[in-house]
Amino acid sequence: MLLTTAGQMREWDRRTIEELGIPGLVLMENAARGVIQVIRHCYPQAQKLAVLCGKGNNGGDGLAAARIFHFLGGQARVYLSGPRDHLKGDAAYQLKLVEKLGIPLREWTGPTDTAAFAAEWADSDLLVDALLGTGLEKEITGHLRDWIRAMNELPPPKVAVDIPSGLSSDSGRPLGICTRADVTVTFGMPKLGQVLFPGCRFTGRLFVVDIGLAPTYHPPEAEAVELLEPFRLAGLLPRREPEGHKGTYGHVLVLAGSLGKTGAAAMTCLGALRAGAGLVTLGIPESLNPIMEVKLTEAMTEPLPEGDPGCLGPEAFLRIQTLSKGKKALAVGPGISLSAKTKSLLQILFKHITHLPMVVDADGLTHLAESPEGLKALAGRAILTPHPGEMARLTGLSVEAVQSDRIGVARAYAREKQVVVVLKGPRTVIADPEGPIYLNPTAHSVLASGGTGDVLTGLILGFLSQGLSLSAAARLGVFVHGQVGLQAAQKRGEKGILASELLEEVPGLLSDQKFWGSPLPEPIPMIKEVKI
Template identity: 40%
Template sequence: MHVVTPFQMRRIDQRAIEEFGIPGIVLMENAALKTVELVFKYYPPYNWNYPYGSTSLNKNYKEDSGENTLVQAEKISNVLVVAGCGNNGGDGLAIARHLFLAGYNAAVFIVSEGGRKPKGDAGINLNALLSLQESYADSDALQIRWIEKRKDLFALQAALNKTHLIIDALFGTGLDRPVDGLYAAVIDLINEKQNGSRKAVPVVAVDIPSGINGESGKVMGTALRADHTAAYGYAKPGHLLFPGRDYAGRLHVVPISLPGDSAEYVQADMFTLSDEEAAGMLKIRPRNSHKGTFGRVAVIAGSTGMTGAAHLTAQAAMRSGAGLVTLGIPSSLNPIMEQKLTEVMTWPLEDKGSGHLVPESYQDAEKLLKDKEALAFGPGCGKNSGVLEILRNILGSFNIPIVIDADGLNHISRDMNLIRRHKAPVVLTPHPGEMARLTGLKVEDIVSRPVEIAAQMAKEYGCIVLLKGAASVVAEPGGRVYINASGTSGMAKGGSGDILTGMIASLIAQGYDTFDAAVLGCFIHGRAGEQAAGHLGETGMTAEYILNAIPHTFKGLYELTK
């Protein structure tokens, strides 16, 4: 699915209004209704009173499958909406109207600093809500209050003690300044209430959690943590990059009836994947196949003390569907790998008894690579100077796609022009520390600007860059950028990256486009990690369990294609 920046989203909205004649108030109403559906699904009301003709929506939510299924959830009655005075606040006011009419008690708090009031479409929704309150003057089920001074926070604090759900509609994705004043006080009060409670009140964020930058995912001074976020039209980078991804909770990208070519119109070059989209990228494995059909992978990895990296890389290549995998290993370590590996073949590389690659290893490596479709190079190779010598010869002499990781990256950082010399695709898979060595930048800069830095390197060196992290980024020279949404903290263990390297090399050997192989490998790697964590928990799982989960993950995705 496409990912658009806040600026691109503004252009999309503007085009829908000006060129297609879709009034802004209609887009706001569509956004509100989709958020209300989300609330119905996870936090249904005690007294269902949906006003539009029948209870068919209630019925559908009980009987439908998939995304429209009414989950097993505790029914609630009291909803608190905190709204700003901009369009995000207008969304919140429309949501409050629908929730009240559906049977919830709605307490609405509008934060107005400096006398500002909702205008335009937001003002229309405010007037509609005020009229509704007047019509139900004999009931206190709909309350509208203003927060204009610090003393008004006492009423909010009292309402927080009674509410069962909070709708966050203070700021949208365009926030580009630190949150301060009354807005910061409101956010801090809600966070304080959440942190001090035994059972935190769930929060549904309108488009993005207030206080999160929609471009970078950074916290702009302070921010609200949501359990669910309804992202309107498209996901934004701030939903997927940390810490914004943590604050967003479960992300729901909901349609608001924008023109279907909107992403193309703004030339959106970022995307992420759903399970269905990943499944759609998988190649059909024909029945009349043989092991050569699915590619031959070479792995050059390992040194004394690092045989595990070689084992994980080679096994990951095999378990990701390659027909044949051969591990090139320093010759003195070959007996160890012969015992550790069954399906993977080994190929001893001359090491002069050192347990490390030496310049003389290249002659054996040359023979290894003659009939291979992809090479995984670097995991556990060590710091010996022979590694760079072999890498230089391979990049200069062989027309083979290569995935370079770990020690391979550390060595190539000494001569980055080698990448340009290679006549076949190159995939670099650095973590932020390795990226710092490749670029000369500080780790903090890389972590704070992963999309920009990965894209810049991909363009400069004409290669695929997979910048690993909690939200890995894959960039290609043409400008496309993938932001990965799969994975778990349990994958922050030694060996996880080695597995990813083997997976990508395997997919390339099977005939996948190099960029697609990096994207798909990254996504499936994360899903396998999630599956491992589901069985063992994040604390105790190791890379070996990610390895074991790879076949199950592929199986699950292939089943989605049936």
């Protein structure tokens, strides 16, 4: 599902009105009708609405919704955030209709009105927020700030029209203050800020209404952001043929683990096997091989020369080069250590193992950040899976700068270095150097424990082994990883889930044809609920 920015929505509106010739008033009517349909779906007992309207088109949508609710026998009261003569165009037309119908209407004239209005809002079944739309760019001040604060403090549920007032539709950050909506009814497509954190917390349940915008408009692919959905990913799932054998599904190589971090190696190998890889070989420091021979019964191990005790060294490269022959993909980094001698090995490996797609994670990313030549050699054949701290090391930015623009940072780095970037975190960002940005819909603290990132690396590696492209393997691996986290939490509770327990959920999920099937049915015709 595509997500839009404020600029993309303006362009979509413009093309619909100016090029297709559909009047803005028609779009406003469709939007208002959608708002009332969602209200009746979510709150069928609601009889009294307080509709808070701004002076722009968002306020016009609210005015039209109040009129439609009135026609259906409900009681609507309208509160204008400023003088009525400030409304222009379609919003002014909607105001005239409300006035002709005698729908109760009050307008703000000064600070003392806010407390009086709030007392009336408290007597409503629902509060409808139609104050500010998706074009907001500056921080909210003055009486609008007071209105939003008062609204948030009142018990009736809040329904936001298009977007909660005060929420940046691009970044998902509150601009000073933001309506905390229970339901948001947005138009055309979900807005990026409604899906990102913290915006999704203010959005509540999200419904998308088709209001008749030009069907031919799509954001340019290079600027597009897409929310991953199972039915769109289903075509990427590797097929299992009756005559298939272990060689059919690929043999992968994992370079991971060091003294005290053998678990990372094990989780990566098992992740690849659970994703469907036919064979997995682990290259491990030779002193740790006896541990892995016991810990990993389904994967093969290859003891390799050490540099520092319990850590791989440059002497291992020739053995690794031989091992890499006939493999489908390579994962490097989980628990591999920050040893200087391991760093020397990886600097050689990044530059000279050029025939395999590679997943680089964890300590491997730290070494890669200090190896510009190695990074250059990975162009076009690598997936990097950093958390925000590792992304900061790769880019030279602060963690705060990375987190403040996760999509922009990941996109810029992927394009500059020509690698696929998987920037982990709530709503993991997948940046393809040539295509759109993908966001993973899942966000759950069950994944906030040691070893879960290693499982993700293994899943991606396992999908690469079966012939998926870099971008496809990253998308499918990230989505499966998030979904098995949700499933584990639903079965066992949110606390105390182990990374190994995620692995147990993978086979069932990959075989669940119903889950990967058609999109969820629309709860209301022409209206889709987005699960965020």
